[in-house]
Amino acid sequence: MSDSSAAHDSHKHSEFVKALTLTDATMLVVGSMIGSGIFIVSADISRTLGSPGWLLIAWVLTGVITVLGALAFGELAAMYPRAGGMYVFLRESMGPLMGFLYGWTLFIVIQTGTIAAVAVAFGKFLGVLFPAVTADRWLMAVDIRTGGTTLEFGLSWQRVVALISIWVLTWVNLRGVKEGKWVQTTLTFVKTATLIALILLGLTIGRSAEAIAANFGNGNLFAGTPDIGALFVVTFGSALVGSLFSSDSWHAPTFAAAEVQDPARNLPRALLNGTLLVTVLYALANVSYLVVLPLHGTADGATILERGISFATQDRVGTAVMESIFGPSGALIMAGAIVISTLGCNNGLILSGARVYYAMARDGSFFARAGVLSEHGVPAYSLVMQSVWTSLLCLTGTYNQLLDYVIFAALVFYALTTVGLFVLRVKRPDEPRPYRAVGYPVLPALYVLAATGVAVTLLVAAKTRVQSLTGLLIVLLGIPVYLWWHRGARAPRVG
Numbered sequence: 001m002s003d004s005s006a007a008h009d010s011h012k013h014s015e016f017v018k019a020l021t022l023t024d025a026t027m028l029v030v031g032s033m034i035g036s037g038i039f040i041v042s043a044d045i046s047r048t049l050g051s052p053g054w055l056l057i058a059w060v061l062t063g064v065i066t067v068l069g070a071l072a073f074g075e076l077a078a079m080y081p082r083a084g085g086m087y088v089f090l091r092e093s094m095g096p097l098m099g100f101l102y103g104w105t106l107f108i109v110i111q112t113g114t115i116a117a118v119a120v121a122f123g124k125f126l127g128v129l130f131p132a133v134t135a136d137r138w139l140m141a142v143d144i145r146t147g148g149t150t151l152e153f154g155l156s157w158q159r160v161v162a163l164i165s166i167w168v169l170t171w172v173n174l175r176g177v178k179e180g181k182w183v184q185t186t187l188t189f190v191k192t193a194t195l196i197a198l199i200l201l202g203l204t205i206g207r208s209a210e211a212i213a214a215n216f217g218n219g220n221l222f223a224g225t226p227d228i229g230a231l232f233v234v235t236f237g238s239a240l241v242g243s244l245f246s247s248d249s250w251h252a253p254t255f256a257a258a259e260v261q262d263p264a265r266n267l268p269r270a271l272l273n274g275t276l277l278v279t280v281l282y283a284l285a286n287v288s289y290l291v292v293l294p295l296h297g298t299a300d301g302a303t304i305l306e307r308g309i310s311f312a313t314q315d316r317v318g319t320a321v322m323e324s325i326f327g328p329s330g331a332l333i334m335a336g337a338i339v340i341s342t343l344g345c346n347n348g349l350i351l352s353g354a355r356v357y358y359a360m361a362r363d364g365s366f367f368a369r370a371g372v373l374s375e376h377g378v379p380a381y382s383l384v385m386q387s388v389w390t391s392l393l394c395l396t397g398t399y400n401q402l403l404d405y406v407i408f409a410a411l412v413f414y415a416l417t418t419v420g421l422f423v424l425r426v427k428r429p430d431e432p433r434p435y436r437a438v439g440y441p442v443l444p445a446l447y448v449l450a451a452t453g454v455a456v457t458l459l460v461a462a463k464t465r466v467q468s469l470t471g472l473l474i475v476l477l478g479i480p481v482y483l484w485w486h487r488g489a490r491a492p493r494v495g
Contacts, residue, residue, distance in 0.1 A: 016083060016258040017177050017377045022266040024181045025253040028348050029274025031188035034195065035345030036121035037246025038282055039318030039338050042289060046310045048239040048463075052295045053221040055309075058236070059286050062243040063279030065454075066250055068447035070275040071438045072418045074268030077254045078435040079424070081263030084359030085254030085352075086417050093420025093427070096363065097482055102413050103360045104478035109393075109471065110413075111353035112386060113406040114249060115346050116393035119162035122342035126161055128319065128335035133157050155395060162394050169347045170387040173354070176376040177259050180351045187344030194337040195281050198318060202288030206325040210305065214294035237457025238464050244454065245407050246282070249345075250275050255352035264434035285318075292321045354382035365485060408458045408468040409475055415451040418444050 020028070046055050076089040084091075087106070091099030106112075127133040173180040214220060253270050257263050260270075289309055297308025304324045307313065312320040318338060322330035358379035361371030367381070374380035421437060421444055437444055458468040 015377070016256075016373070018259055018261050019177050020181055020253070020256060020260045022261075022270060024185055025260050025266055025270035026274045026277075027185045027188040028181075028253045028256070028352065029250055029270055030192060030278055031184050031344045032249035032252040032348035032352065033247055033274070033278045033345075034188070034191055034281075034341055035118045035246070036125065036338055036342045037242060038195070038285055039334070039341075040121065040315045041242030041246055042286055042317045043309055043312050043315035044242050045239050046295050048235060051220075051222045052215040052290050054236070055290070055295065056283070056286055058239055059243050059282050060279075062240060062247050063275075063282060065244070065447065065450045066247045067272070067275045067279060068443055068450070069414055069418065070250060070271040072421055072440075072444040072447055073251055073254065074271050074435050075433060075437040075440075076417070076421060076424075077251075077257060077267040077271065078264040079431060079433055081257040081260065081267060082359065083256065083258040083355040085251060085257065085356065086413060087356045087359050089254075089417050089420055090413070091363070093423045094416070096365070097479070098416065099363075100360070100365050100482045100485075101475055101478040102416075103356055103365065104481060105409050105413065105471075105475050106353065106356055107386070107389065108474050110406055110410050111349060111356070112390040112393055114245075115166065115349045115353070115386075115390045116162070116396075117245075117406065118342050118346050118349070119166050119390070119394055120159065122165050122339060122346070123158035123160075123162040124314065125316070125319075125335045125338040125342065127158055128316070128331060129339070133161055159394050163391050165343060165346065166350070166387055166390055166394070169343065169350050170383050172347065173351050174374070174376065174378060174380055174383055176378055177256075177351070180347065180378075184344065184347050184351065187340055187347060191337065191341035191344050192277075192281070194341065195285060198321065198334070198337075199281065199284045199288045201325055202292045202321055203284075206288070206292045206321065208292055208305070208324070211294045212291050214296065215290045234457050234461045237454050238461035240454055241407050241458065241464060243282075244411070247275075247278065248407065248410060249349055249352075250278070252348050252352040255355040258355070268435040289317055289321055292324050293317075350383065350386065354379045354386050357382040357385065365482070406471075408455055408464070409471040411451045411455040411458075412472075412475065415448050415455065418448050418451070 042055060042059075045058055046052075049055055049058060073086075073089075077085070080088045080092060082088050084103075087099050087103045090102050123133060169183075172183055251271065253260060253267055257267060260266055293312075294305065294308045295310060297306055297311045299307070299311045301307035301311060304312075304320050307320070309317055309320075316335075319331045319334045322334035324330070326333065357366050357370045358373075359371075360366035361368055361382070367385070369381040370379060370385065372379070372381065422441065424431070425440075455468075458464045459472070
């Protein structure tokens with residue numbers, strides 16, 4: 001290769017490839033949001049809240065909170081269309097330390113914990129297709145008890161396939177962003193169509209007169225609701241963990257903003273379009289569940305109807321709905337669809353998360369090699385580090401345990417990032433804003449209040465207190481890590 005050719009090749013791989021269109025960015029939003037949660041967590045929410053009406057309210061409120069966040073983040077994404085997303089927004093609005101705390105927490109628990117949780121769910125549903133893939137067959141295991149919670153640390157066949165899924169998707173994204181986006185867009189179209197089909201089947205041929213009467217007839221919509229009061233507010237807030245987790249990662253395209261075509265225009269549109277679509281689909285999916293299965297059931301029920309939504313086998317509500325309609329073959333079809341859904345979700349998370357560690361490394365706040373692009377124009381070292389840590393997290397807990405650790409820390413930073421929107425309006429009033437947040441300052445303020453309120457209830461609620469305090473501790477541990485990382489050095493480069 002000539003010197004000029006080598007120089008051209010080096011330059012080509014010193015920058016990200018702008019390969020993501022508006023459709024790709026929207027599919028990254030949708031694909032990162034729709035994983036396995038919508039097919040699972042309604043069971044836990046129904047057991048906590050006790051009525052069909054509050055189950056629906058929980059999902060609708062989650063959707064409203066998510067869309068408000070997307071409207072606020074659109075302005076920040078248009079202002080700073082760089083690799084790193086929320087890390088960059090927090091760094092610019094609140095300084096390098098706050099940006100680092102987010103990036104640190106993202107790596108330790110938020111992004112990697114989400115990937116691990118979804119990978120474990122992938123293993124759970126693959127076990128429907130292949131019974132040998134079960135959480136009960138352990139190759140090695142150690143129970144760790146802490147604060148009344150038991151962590152099952154070890155390796156089961158279910159976790160083995162979870163690990164393999166992470167490694168394969170990481171390999172795909174190491175090949176380049178074009179390969180990653182092709183997998184993302186394809187899988188997202190498939191799983192969105194599957195969710196729509198589930199909704200339509202439930203609302204039409206799957207309708208059960210018994211379930212409709214039990215859930216909607218004779219004032220049953222709110223039957224079983226605990227007494228409304230302060231305690232119920234805390235209970236309701238803790239119940240939102242599942243639905244918020246199922247709607248999380250909606251900001252994924254902002255991490256890969258440097259690879260989005262015309263980002264000032266396409267990022268705000270992708271955030272809004274994607275979150276609106278998923279919000280509508282999630283609400284309709286739960287309506288579909290409620291017209292097929294009664295909410296209330298018993299854990300030892302002999303039939304699907306007797307177990308209901310509350311006690312669907314291993315909380316697999318989506319599978320129970322399909323089994324109710326088509327029999328055993330329906331359960332297999334649904335399990336296959338959810339396997340595809342979890343793969344699409346994790347592909348988006350793996351693609352986007354590595355861009356944050358790249359941005360941190362470019363600022364001198366992470367390992368230097370993480371800030372170098374490979375010959376394929378991707379942050380390969382970041383992708384590999386992310387997969388290694390995520391693999392370890394896969395060994396530490398079940399789906400529900402992992403998501404409890406994730407959502408508190410995520411909510412804290414969502415609220416802080418939106419506060420940063422107000423800070424930047426004051427600090428940099430003349431900076432170009434290709435898009436301005438709709439409803440400012442009222443709607444962004446409502447989002448801050450909602451996210452903060454749910455985070456506080458998670459700290460108060462007995463069910464989630466230990467995990468939330470652990471999440472808070474992880475965030476705070478980032479302060480000495482930051483000081484150690486920059487000991488004797490100048491402030492990290494920004495910009």
